[in-house]
Structure formats: C-alpha cells, structure tokens
Amino acid sequence: MSTIDATNLETWRAELRTWLDENAEHAPARTVLEPKTDEQVAHWRAWQARMADAGYVGITWPSEYGGRDGVPAQVVEVERELKARDLQGGFDFIGLDMIGPTILAHGSREQKERMIPPLLRADETWCQLLSEPGAGSDLASVSTRAKRQDDGSWLVNGQKVWTSFAQHAAFAILLARTDTEVAKHKGLTTFLVPLDLAGITIRPLRQITGDAEFNEVFLDDVVLTDDMRIGEPGEGWKVTLTMLGFERVAVGSGLHATQIGPLVRTVGARPEDREDARIRVRLGEVASQLLALEATSERVMEEIGEGRVPGPDAGLIKITSVLASLDACRLAVDVAGQEALREGEWSNQVSALPGVRSAGGTEEILRNLIGERVLGLPPEPRPAPATPKGR
Amino acid sequence: MSTIDATNLETWRAELRTWLDENAEHAPARTVLEPKTDEQVAHWRAWQARMADAGYVGITWPSEYGGRDGVPAQVVEVERELKARDLQGGFDFIGLDMIGPTILAHGSREQKERMIPPLLRADETWCQLLSEPGAGSDLASVSTRAKRQDDGSWLVNGQKVWTSFAQHAAFAILLARTDTEVAKHKGLTTFLVPLDLAGITIRPLRQITGDAEFNEVFLDDVVLTDDMRIGEPGEGWKVTLTMLGFERVAVGSGLHATQIGPLVRTVGARPEDREDARIRVRLGEVASQLLALEATSERVMEEIGEGRVPGPDAGLIKITSVLASLDACRLAVDVAGQEALREGEWSNQVSALPGVRSAGGTEEILRNLIGERVLGLPPEPRPAPATPKGR
Amino acid sequence: MYLALTDEQEFLIEAAAGALDRRPTVEAARAVLDGESAESLWPVAVEAGWSGLLTGEDADGAGLAPYDAMLVLEECGRRLADARLLGHLPACALLEAAGADAELRGARARGERRAALVDARLGERSTTLSVAVTEVRGTVRGVLDADGADVLVVVGQDTGGPVALVVEADAEGVKIALRAAYDGTRSLADVTFDGARGTRLELAAARVRDGADLQLVLLAAESVGAADGALAMTRDYAVDRIAFGRAIGSYQAIKHKLVEMLRRIENARSLVVAAGRAWDEDRDRFGLLANAARVQSISALDYTAPETIFVHGGVGATWEHDAMLFYRRGEASRRLCGGADTAADAVADALLATL
Amino acid sequence: MYLALTDEQEFLIEAAAGALDRRPTVEAARAVLDGESAESLWPVAVEAGWSGLLTGEDADGAGLAPYDAMLVLEECGRRLADARLLGHLPACALLEAAGADAELRGARARGERRAALVDARLGERSTTLSVAVTEVRGTVRGVLDADGADVLVVVGQDTGGPVALVVEADAEGVKIALRAAYDGTRSLADVTFDGARGTRLELAAARVRDGADLQLVLLAAESVGAADGALAMTRDYAVDRIAFGRAIGSYQAIKHKLVEMLRRIENARSLVVAAGRAWDEDRDRFGLLANAARVQSISALDYTAPETIFVHGGVGATWEHDAMLFYRRGEASRRLCGGADTAADAVADALLATL
Numbered sequence A, B: 001m002s003t004i005d006a007t008n009l010e011t012w013r014a015e016l017r018t019w020l021d022e023n024a025e026h027a028p029a030r031t032v033l034e035p036k037t038d039e040q041v042a043h044w045r046a047w048q049a050r051m052a053d054a055g056y057v058g059i060t061w062p063s064e065y066g067g068r069d070g071v072p073a074q075v076v077e078v079e080r081e082l083k084a085r086d087l088q089g090g091f092d093f094i095g096l097d098m099i100g101p102t103i104l105a106h107g108s109r110e111q112k113e114r115m116i117p118p119l120l121r122a123d124e125t126w127c128q129l130l131s132e133p134g135a136g137s138d139l140a141s142v143s144t145r146a147k148r149q150d151d152g153s154w155l156v157n158g159q160k161v162w163t164s165f166a167q168h169a170a171f172a173i174l175l176a177r178t179d180t181e182v183a184k185h186k187g188l189t190t191f192l193v194p195l196d197l198a199g200i201t202i203r204p205l206r207q208i209t210g211d212a213e214f215n216e217v218f219l220d221d222v223v224l225t226d227d228m229r230i231g232e233p234g235e236g237w238k239v240t241l242t243m244l245g246f247e248r249v250a251v252g253s254g255l256h257a258t259q260i261g262p263l264v265r266t267v268g269a270r271p272e273d274r275e276d277a278r279i280r281v282r283l284g285e286v287a288s289q290l291l292a293l294e295a296t297s298e299r300v301m302e303e304i305g306e307g308r309v310p311g312p313d314a315g316l317i318k319i320t321s322v323l324a325s326l327d328a329c330r331l332a333v334d335v336a337g338q339e340a341l342r343e344g345e346w347s348n349q350v351s352a353l354p355g356v357r358s359a360g361g362t363e364e365i366l367r368n369l370i371g372e373r374v375l376g377l378p379p380e381p382r383p384a385p386a387t388p389k390g391r
Numbered sequence C, D: 001m002y003l004a005l006t007d008e009q010e011f012l013i014e015a016a017a018g019a020l021d022r023r024p025t026v027e028a029a030r031a032v033l034d035g036e037s038a039e040s041l042w043p044v045a046v047e048a049g050w051s052g053l054l055t056g057e058d059a060d061g062a063g064l065a066p067y068d069a070m071l072v073l074e075e076c077g078r079r080l081a082d083a084r085l086l087g088h089l090p091a092c093a094l095l096e097a098a099g100a101d102a103e104l105r106g107a108r109a110r111g112e113r114r115a116a117l118v119d120a121r122l123g124e125r126s127t128t129l130s131v132a133v134t135e136v137r138g139t140v141r142g143v144l145d146a147d148g149a150d151v152l153v154v155v156g157q158d159t160g161g162p163v164a165l166v167v168e169a170d171a172e173g174v175k176i177a178l179r180a181a182y183d184g185t186r187s188l189a190d191v192t193f194d195g196a197r198g199t200r201l202e203l204a205a206a207r208v209r210d211g212a213d214l215q216l217v218l219l220a221a222e223s224v225g226a227a228d229g230a231l232a233m234t235r236d237y238a239v240d241r242i243a244f245g246r247a248i249g250s251y252q253a254i255k256h257k258l259v260e261m262l263r264r265i266e267n268a269r270s271l272v273v274a275a276g277r278a279w280d281e282d283r284d285r286f287g288l289l290a291n292a293a294r295v296q297s298i299s300a301l302d303y304t305a306p307e308t309i310f311v312h313g314g315v316g317a318t319w320e321h322d323a324m325l326f327y328r329r330g331e332a333s334r335r336l337c338g339g340a341d342t343a344a345d346a347v348a349d350a351l352l353a354t355l
Helices: A006-026 A036-054 A072-084 A093-106 A109-120 A236-252 A260-267 A277-305 A312-337 A345-358 A363-373 B006-026 B040-056 B072-084 B091-106 B109-120 B236-252 B258-265 B278-305 B312-336 B345-358 B363-374 C007-021 C024-035 C042-049 C066-078 C085-097 C103-108 C205-240 C252-281 C283-317 C323-334 C340-352 D009-022 D023-032 D040-047 D066-078 D086-097 D103-108 D205-240 D252-281 D285-315 D322-332 D340-350
Strands: A126-129 A145-148 A154-163 A171-177 A188-194 A200-203 A215-226 B126-129 B143-148 B154-164 B171-177 B190-196 B200-205 B213-224 C115-119 C126-133 C135-144 C150-157 C161-168 C173-178 C187-195 D115-120 D128-130 D133-146 D150-159 D161-168 D174-179 D188-197
Touching: A006 A036, A006 A072, A036 D252, A072 A277, A072 C161, A093 A109, A093 A236, A109 D128, A126 A154, A145 A171, A145 B312, A154 A171, A154 A200, A154 D340, A171 A236, A171 A312, A188 A215, A200 D103, A236 A312, A260 A277, A260 A312, A260 C283, A260 D086, A260 D340, A277 A312, A277 D285, A277 D340, A312 A345, A312 B143, A312 D252, A363 C252, A363 D252, B006 B040, B006 B072, B006 B278, B072 B278, B072 C135, B091 B109, B091 B126, B091 B154, B109 B213, B126 B154, B126 B213, B126 C024, B126 C103, B154 B171, B154 B200, B154 C187, B154 D285, B190 B213, B190 B236, B213 C150, B213 D322, B213 D340, B236 B312, B236 C042, B258 B278, B258 B312, B258 C340, B278 C252, B278 C283, B278 C340, B312 B363, B312 C340, B363 D252, C007 C042, C007 C066, C066 C150, C066 C252, C066 D133, C085 C103, C085 C115, C085 C150, C085 C205, C115 C135, C115 C173, C115 C205, C126 C161, C135 C150, C150 C205, C150 D161, C161 C187, C161 C205, C205 C283, C205 C323, C252 C283, C252 D252, C283 C323, C283 C340, D009 D040, D009 D066, D023 D322, D066 D086, D066 D205, D066 D252, D066 D285, D086 D133, D086 D150, D115 D205, D128 D150, D161 D188, D161 D205, D205 D252, D205 D285, D205 D322, D252 D285, D285 D322, D285 D340
Parallel strands: A126 A171, B126 B171, C115 C150, D115 D150
Antiparallel strands: A145 A154, A154 A215, A171 A188, A200 A215, B143 B154, B154 B213, B171 B190, B200 B213, C126 C135, C135 C187, C150 C161, C173 C187, D128 D133, D133 D188, D150 D161, D174 D188
C-alpha cells in the first residue's frame, strides 16, 4: 500500500468499503457488552487478524513492524465505516490503541520487532498492570516493587487490580517501583511482561453484572530479565503518561456509550408511550445527550484524522458518555419496567455502567485535569510529596 | 405573664390564638418579597410593636430587658400560628433572631438596657456590618480597621457590603480588625454602632430585581466610643460565631422559599395542564421538595421548641430552600410562559433567588461545614494562616 | 438527626437493630444472587412483634401506628433486610380499619399467617383489575410479598369507586406467579384473578386508598434506611481512603457529594416523619405526604446508591463489595409500586385537587 | 476547541468579533432595562454583510450556508448582541429555497429591509394559526424580530400540510404587538392575522420545516456563545478571587463546576456544528440535530448563567454586574420558540419516526 494523501484517500476509502462489504460476515456485531464465551473471543480475534492482514489495523504504524505507514485520516475512516455498519473493530483495543503506540514510542528495536507484529494480529493480546488496591486514581503511588538483582534482572512483588482482558492476554505492561529513595514519580520503571512467567497469578474479579470483566494479578517473586524493561529505570512515569495520552485519544474517538437505536426501540415499543408527553420529552433530552456525544466524537476523530493530538478536553467525552448512558438506562428501564432489570441489554448496562465510570480515571480526576489544563485554573495545594515506603 | 410549662402552654396557646384573631387585621401578609414602600415598612414595624406589647416577640428573653422569660416552645407556637394564618412575624428579623440574642449573650448590662427594649418594638432596627468586598465567605479576613485612639475611643475606616435593611436601621453590629499583628481570627473586635455617626455613608446596591435589597456602607474616620464595643478587644470572632449560630437557627426555622400554594395555582391555572402527564410529574417532584423543606423546618422548630440548639445540619435547609425554589420558579415560568418573567411574583422570585444563594454563607461553605461537623470528614489542608495587612 | 422520639420508639429501633444485626442480612442479599436460598426474615419479624404492629391489642397486636412501623422499616432498609412487611403491614392496616374479624386479624398479628396488599393503583404496566361486587378479574403485576401470603387484600375500582376485598390466596381463580428479581431480597409476583371471589371490607373510599399510601411510605422509610446505610459505608471509606496524600473525604468533590446524600436523605426522612404524624393528626394530608416521601426517598436512593459505588472507585463495582447490593436495591425500588412517576403524579393530584 | 474551520470561516468570526467589539453591546443590554433606548445593531449586521448571508449571490447575498451563520450568531451571543438575525435569516433561507423574486430577496440581502419568520410551531401557548390557500387567520405569540420587519414569512398548516406564505407586514389585517421583555435585548411580539392575504411559497413540506429548525439552531449557536462568554468571565474571576488564602478556582467545588459549564457548552457546540454540516450533507438529519442542539444549548445556558452568578458570590447578583445580563438572557431564551420542551419533543418525534 502506497503513501496516502488527499488525492488518493478517496480511492483507498473505496477499497476499504469493498473489502468491508466482502468481509463483514466475519465481523462481530458492535455491542457494549464484553465477549463472554471463548468462542466469541476467538471469533473476534480472528476478525482482528483478518483486518490486520488486509492492512486495516496499525495503519499509521511503521511498515518495518507490520504497520502501513498510513495517515490518521485512514484510521478515522476505518472507524467511521465500521460504525456505520455496526461492526466491531479490533479485539485487543488496549494493545492497538494504548500499548502498541507506547512500545513504538519508547521500546527498543528488538522489543518492537518481537511485540508489534503478533499484537497487530491479536495472536498475542495485551493488558495493563497499573492500578493497585492502594493506588487507583493516584497511580504514581504504586507500591509493587521491582528490585534489581546482582545479575541485572528484576525481582517483582506486588498486587495489581482492575486489569481488563488479563485472562486472554499473553503480555502486560507493568508499572513498578524500582527506587524508594526518591520522590514518588521518580522511582518508577515500566516493563513488558510475559504473563506465563512463574509467580504470576491471575484471579478474576467479578463485577456487578456477575461476570469477571477485570482481574487481580498477583506478582510473587517474579523474575524479569532486563530486556523486558521499556524506557530507562526511573522513567516509568514518563512512559505511563505517554500511554495515558494515547488512552485519552482512544476514549475520545468513540466509547462504550448507550446506543441511540436500542434506546429508541425500547422507549417506543408501545404505541401509547410514543404519544406520552412525559416520555417523549425525556427521550428527547436523553437522546440529545447521546447525539452530542456522537457529534463530539466526530469532532475529535476529525482532529485525529488531521494528525493532531486531542487535548485533555477529550476527557469530557468520557464524562458525558457515563452520565448520558446512566440517564438512558434509567429512562429505558423506567419505560420497559422492572423486568428489564432481570436480563438482557438493559440489565447488563445498568450493572456494567458504575464500573465504567471508574475505569481509566474517575470523573473527579478528569475534571481536575480539564479544569487545570484547559481552563487554566490553579491546582489544589498538595501536601509535600512523600517518599513512599517500599515493600 | 407567668412561667410556662407543659401544663399551661395550652392555655397560653389559646390566648395567642384569640389575640391573633383580634389583631390579624394589623399584620402584613406573608410573602417572599421585601417591603418596598416606606408605608409598607412603617406598617410592618407597627405590627412588630403591637406583637411586642402583647408579649409575642422576644418571648424567651429576660423580663428585665422587656422579654417574657418564656420557653422556646412558645416561640415555635407563635411562628406556627402566624404561618397557618399566612401572616408576617416581626419586621426586624435580623435584630430579633440574630443581634438581640448576641447582645444578650455578650453585651454589658448598660448595652442590654439601652438596646433591647427599642429593638423589641422595632423602634430601632438593626443591620449587620460583616462582609466586605474582599471578605465574603472568608469573613475572618475582614480588613475594616478600628484603631484605638489615645482617649480610648476607636477610629474606624473601611467598607462593608451586602448589608440588608441598613436603610431602615438605627444601629449596626460591626466586625472590625483591631490588631493586625496576630493571626487573622484573633485580631477582630465587634461594636454596636449608631448609624447616624459622622463618617458613615450608606449606598444602596441594586439587585437583579432592580430594587436595592442590600447596601454598601462606607466608614470614613468614624469615631466609636469604647462603650460601643461588645465583647473584649480581640474577641470579635467569638461574638461573630455566636451570631452566626443564631443565624443558623433563624434559617432553620423557616426561610424565604417559594410557597407551594402560588406554585400550584400557577401550574394548575389551565385545565389542560392539570391533565398533562409531563407537567403533573414535574409539579409532583418540585412540590415534594418544597414539602420536604416544610417538614424539615418543622423538625428543626420542634427541636428549638424543646430548647435544643440545631446543629450545622440545619444548613441543609438553606441549600434545599434555594435549590427547590429555583426548580419551582423554572417550572412556574415554563408553564406560565415568557410573560411571567416580566412582572409579578415569579419575575421577582426569578430575579431575587440568585442573590439569596450567596446570602448568609454560600452553598459551598455550608457543604464544607456540614461535611466536616456532621459527617466528620477531614478538613481541606489550608495554607498557613497569614497575618492580614492593615490599612 | 433532629428526630424527636419517645422512649418506646427509641426502644423499638434498638430492638430492631439488635434483632437484625444477629442475621447476616447483607451477605444474604448477595447469596441469593449467587443462587443460594436465603433465610426467611419473617420469623424475625414475628418474634419481634412486627407482624402485629398495626393490629389492635384486641387481636393480639401491638396497636401501634404507622410511624412506629416506619422506624422498623428504616432499620430493615439500612441492612437490606426484607421481612415481607411491605406487603403485610398495609394489608393488616386495612383489615384493622375495616374492623375485620378478630381471628382473621389475630392470626396475622401473631405471625401464624402473612397478608399482602394487592392494589391495582401500584401495579406495573399491563395491570388490569376489575371488581364486580365480590368478584375479581384481571392481573396485577409486580406485587410485593404476595407469594407465601395466605390472605390478599385486593384494592380496585368497582363502579362506585375504590373498594377493598379479602381474597384467600388459595381461592379458586387466584394465581400467584413469583418472579426473579434484580434485587434478590425482594419477593415480587404477578397476581392473576380469574373470577376469584372475595369478601368486601367496609371502608370509606378515602380509607381504601390508605393501604397503597401506607405501602409507599413504608417503602420510603425503608429506602431512607438503605440510603443512610450506604452513606455510612461511604463516609467511613472517605475518611480512611488516602489519595494524593490526603483522605479522599477531605476533597470538596467527595465531601460535597456526601453532604448531598445527607441532604436528600434528611429531606426524605422529614417527609416520612411528617406522613407518620399526619396519619394520627391530619389524615387528609397523609396521602400527599406519603407520596411526597416516596418521591424524595427515590431521589435519595437514586443519588446515594450509584454515588456510593463511584466514591469507592473500582472496588465499589465488584461483586464482593456491598455497594453493589445497595445499588441493586435502589434500581429495583425505584420501579416498585408503579414506579417513580406514579408517586409524583399522586402528589400533583392531591395538590391540584385543592384548586 | 476541536473545531475545524476554513480560512474563510476564521475570517468571518474575526470580522464579527471586530464589528461587535466596537459596540458596547453588554452595557446596552443593561441600559435598555434602565429605560434607555439601545442602538440598533441591524446596521452592524448590514455593514458586515450578515443580512445577506443566506441569500444567493444572484440577489446580492453572500450565498453562504447556515454553518457560517451559526458562527456569526455564536459571536453575537458571546456579547449579548441581538442584531435581529434570528428572525431575518430563517425567513431569508425560506425565500431563497423557494426561489423567490430576486428583488424581494435582494432588498433583504442588502439590508434595506428586514424579514421575520412567523412559524406557528414555535409560537407560545395560545397560538392559533390557520391558513386557507392565501388567507391567514390567528395569532402567533412570542415571535422574534417581527417588529420592524417589512416582510413576514408565515408558516402554518393548510389542509394539505405545512405551507409557507409571504405576508407584507403592512398588509390589511396584520397586527404586530411589541412586548416588553425580561431580556431587554430581544424584540418579541405577538403577531395577529385577521384574514390577511399572502403569497404562497413553492416549497416541499420538509423544506417548509427548515425555517423553524434553522431558527432553533441559530438560537442554539447564540446560546452557546452566551454560555461561553459567561464561562470566560467566571473563569477569570475564579483565577483572580482569593478566599481562605487560595484562588477560588483551585477549589474542586468551583473547578468542577466550571468544567461542567465547559462540558455542556462543548456538547451543544458539537451539535450546532453537526447540524450545520447536516444542512449541506445530510439534510434529512438537519431537523433532528438542530432540535438536539437547541436542547443541549438550553442545558448549557440553564446551567452556566445562574452558576456564573453563584461563583461570583454577592457581587454577581447586583444590577451593575454583567452576570445578571447573561442570567436574564438564559431565563428568557429557554422560553423562546415554544420553550425547552418543544425542541425535546421534536427530537423524540424524529427518532420515533424511524421505528
């Protein structure tokens, strides 16, 4: 595939559409639900591999690692076309949207050659070992300890939580404390960790839905060779910030919000409700929020398509997504009745939403960030940074 | 009037009712609006004098200063009976509910003898000189300066704002800084100030309604004799806290919230609206808030009636009062239409409410206070207290 | 907060707390979702004398008032305990008001049998109920505690207005279909009458309405308790949990949220109290205040339950955390008894009737 | 924020800002309330070429799209300027779509005359309008900018569906009654037709609706501007104002509030943008998005305007402070064009029509 510019983007888009027409049957339908069965997971992974082989994932990544040297506008086109057809994109969005770009930014040549190609095809999928029981929003205070051994390797001990997709993953990016003598942001290092190493235990964490969307991961005397380190020792916070920046882009370009179609179908299921002034006005208000969410995502995608990096205000999308979805679920169940809570789409959303709010930064943290970075409001006075205790 | 207990409260209540039946014609109607004309003010003051002469204001105050040595239950009864008849209470609620009790708590015998009897009859009414342009929520940072002179008198310079009723008042309670060398809460002193002293200028401050509900008060080289001081020098914050405590009681025992009656009359004015599901549900929700407000006030009044002092949670009433009234006004005007904004009850409330929110402590300050005092949440870390600069 | 209670009432609350604290009620709420069967709390209610709270002393009841029942329900709610009182007590109150047979009332007061209220006004959508003299037809959906009750107090419209009838649960033509519920503590059923026969209760139209209004205000009291329980848990977490070097409860975002929980809870509680008093002192306002209490209790729990999860962060959204159970309680309670709008509409109705 | 604009659009915004900044528009909004007469901004609109924004170049217009008009309206809103474009531009757009006489369009494009839209769908309550061929009867209440317009584009229902007519403002049977307004910048009138005669415009039913939808989205754009202006003022105050030793903007309570303003404004702006694009690219969705934009713009200004006062504390509630003017703008705008519920209902209508 040759380099894309405005003149041949049109041709490329036509090819994409044709390809999608021909391959859509292999794609899972777009839904807010996580895949539940092994079969669903395998099906979705196969779809990512198919897209990768056709050059529709990792488009902007360097061709030497399996990418296509493409432009952001192409990524946006793929997303738009998939959305219009109600099809899923890649299975391993954590790898594709967050970790892959981070490896490309901070990894060694060897790491890129080893990790990126199987990541693209979902042959090996990824997860993040960041949050801990004692370090949620305040990620820089993680206490999982990686101690340098005499042979240059690292001995890791600690516990991580809220790890999505760990049960499917081959690798994880790990944030660990390697120096307890310096200020908390400065003593951190990141690693790329094969999850089959001795001493790693993955324990599913059931959510309100009853399913295990997250995991706890225990690291007991896990030995990491130094070539698993990404970035220099002490640069872990820098690498993490890079990754969180990519996460923001991912969040801004389309999120697991309630879809308007199912909402309208549920609310309008009974003819008498379609004429009920109270229900109509509520539907109009909630749907307007969801439409605003779509329209804002479009603006962010356009920005990404033009090669710019969305600012922290893209975090507003996350906030609206949760608030609007909560309103939408409330309305849908109010109209459909108690029974809708028992099973099906609305039951699942009602149960899943509270967890979504905390994932990837709480609303409070996002509001601080946006208030300070976008509106230029002064930060809160913070207590003097303490050196955290090691294990 | 003899001392009241449970056995003769019933008799006393019967007398009160008879008196009200006979004297109601002299009382202004209860309304959320401030009196506008001199005539309205005079009429209301006369009503307070009439009530005072009959022993229905200052009931719990010592008889040596014109009170009746009564019990709180009587105060509550008077308020309930007035409310049931839709009649106003005393005109000078600032004097009766806040300043009078403060003088009784901290004033000298001479001050009490001089100030209390005319206060009771509204012969002399009162206002508060507390807030300043640079000290709103953070009252302890007032910078109005009272400097001790060689002859023992005080020379006062400064500016006060948000002074209600200054245009009618004969006296004010003043919070001023008398020591700039100590921590900010420790350098304050309070005074009882005749407003006709040389150097005092009262300038009305127009509100959104177009009327001047508040005033700015300028103090230029005003000389106060030392017998106008209330409390010791440096005890001004203590005296102020006493007064703010009484203010909380006043707020808790009934506030200027939107009344349910007018709301229902406006919303239900058209037969077709009374059958409109959307309007009915909104009315039910808003009215429930207003009913909750009434019911909570009842609980607080009962507590006062039993002689206890309401806790900081009484501040919740203030918050609900503003929020519920805003919702009520929004609904009323939505139903009555744009024209309702032009004049009349709703126009006035829509314009007056935003100012009410800031009066007597913003919602944010109240939430801090309640969170810390009632729920026991830790305070925010505050910057080290700075010694304010004097003039 | 500012609740003036008699010594007897203080004792009632203490006794309720004591009786319920001996049972793992919150754990049980989770166990049911995991498919386990939970211990019935009805024996607890019977032992504590709650089954006879609103029945006269002539029929072995305690002869107490709805106000007292609300205090018990608030304690139940705080612990997510459902002792089937929401169905039983309003039904008993109607039997009492109608001066029903002492043995009929007594068996229920003593807890040998349970009663349940089946009022079409509080039915879910697709409820249809018609009464012709003593014959009942139709289905009332989403009825609390009907399953396991032996006597149903059915309220519906006859041609002359609202009427109440006693229908035996095992009478011909009565079908009680238990439904699984999102909140596992509940007993929710669809009750169908296929020409079932009942006995009319002698009650004025205004008194017939009392049953549903009583159920609503008891549910409101229970929701106040649940919200207050969630707040207590959240408050403790906010004091203990450190982020960025400070207890999270010291941040205004969290602090003001908890105060908002408190504000809504206190508003709802004030109305529960006011409704309880109105039952004794100003019955004409009871319906208005009971429905307003229900509206405000929904507002309190709608806000408190999800925010409890949010304040707890990720851990709050896990199956093992109690926050989930309060959330399920809230989502389900909002839709009980005809849902949130039914109560708001009733408040409007009562107020507009004064015009 | 993330708005991708062409150079021409950037220039349009700059020019609008330049033209409006030379007028004391905010001060004028207060002066009107004090009984003074304000300078008309219509000449500003004419000079800047806004009067002909949506008229074709064949009739001396600029031939631009609603998207461009929205950019201008946002700048107007930011400064509380009302140049009577809300009435004029939608009327011109209908004349343009119907291919009306070039001189009729040209006089308006050049700004020699003003047009106004009178659509019964956006009338206040008690609006009644009937059209029989070319005869118009009834009263439309709360019409924007009708006073001073020489041509009214009237939209109502004929037996065959929605129709648009051109009615001369001075035709027999037309009465335009100007009303005083809470927001002094507005021109609001009740327009009565007592059998007035007009000329039918040749427009498909879907295109007849465009006039009202365009007015709504222009009003939405204007509200976004007003909310954004209020936010800017509030943000500056929050940075400067010190309480308890810190800038108040450093407190989460204030900070999160300002972010909430921003969030609502950006949501509304996204929909304004989307509606603007839909006009050109996907006209079937224009109505849906225009009404959704209106709903979200109301949400933005409803929140931002009072909170602007609150953040400013006591001073924000004074006559001398600009916050009051934004508040009046918000309270009044919410009730314009049929009020908030009209737009929400239209959104629901468009979505339910897809079932």
